[in-house]
Amino acid sequence: MPAENIVEVHHLKKSVGQGEHELSILTGVELVVKRGETIALVGESGSGKSTLLAILAGLDDGSSGEVRLVGQPLHNMDEEARAKLRAKHVGFVFQSFMLIPTLNALENVELPALLRGESSAESRNGAKALLEQLGLGKRLDHLPAQLSGGEQQRVALARAFNGRLDVLFADEPTGNLDRQTGDKIADLLFSLNREHGTTLIMVTHDLQLAARCDRCLRLVNGQLQEEV
Structure with missing residues (x-):
């Protein structure tokens, strides 16, 4: 049976540097995200939102604490096991795009679905439909x-x-887009959630986008506070 809690975080701390140069970024994060929820992470620039998102997705490690992703304890996994978990369950949108420069747009989009074991026809058709929907046909x-x-x-x-995702992590998914295109992206995000039950966890400065989420969590002094 699929895990009901897509993300569970307890006592998560993250520091960088050592000694007098040590800087605490996360100071005790607690978070439980249910399957199908939409979550916005907001906060001041430099507050640690992108760091937290990367840790939740298994792309970075905390200094201490426990993180579970789709029921699996990330702190007990080596990188190979994490990569397999991400390939099967997770999508991630980076601020820096992270496209493979030698692959064209269609090939970049179909690659993750192929790695998840979908057929080439299924992955290519899905990739083409998405790119056309986003005006890139x-x-x-x-x-x-x-x-x-x-x-x-x-x-x-x-x-x-x-592809068929359990959870999508997005770091400023509409940050570099004009309002019209940004709204189209937001609609696609929430349709993915409605139609497939994909959990969405996104960092955003767009309060209009954050207001559409089930919960808005603000990172303050290294801890999460729920916005009312």
């Missing part, structure tokens, strides 16, 4: 270097959406 064979920043972000979003 005529850019399928373009390499990342041939795309604008906004187009690259839409390719990165399509890549994260392509």
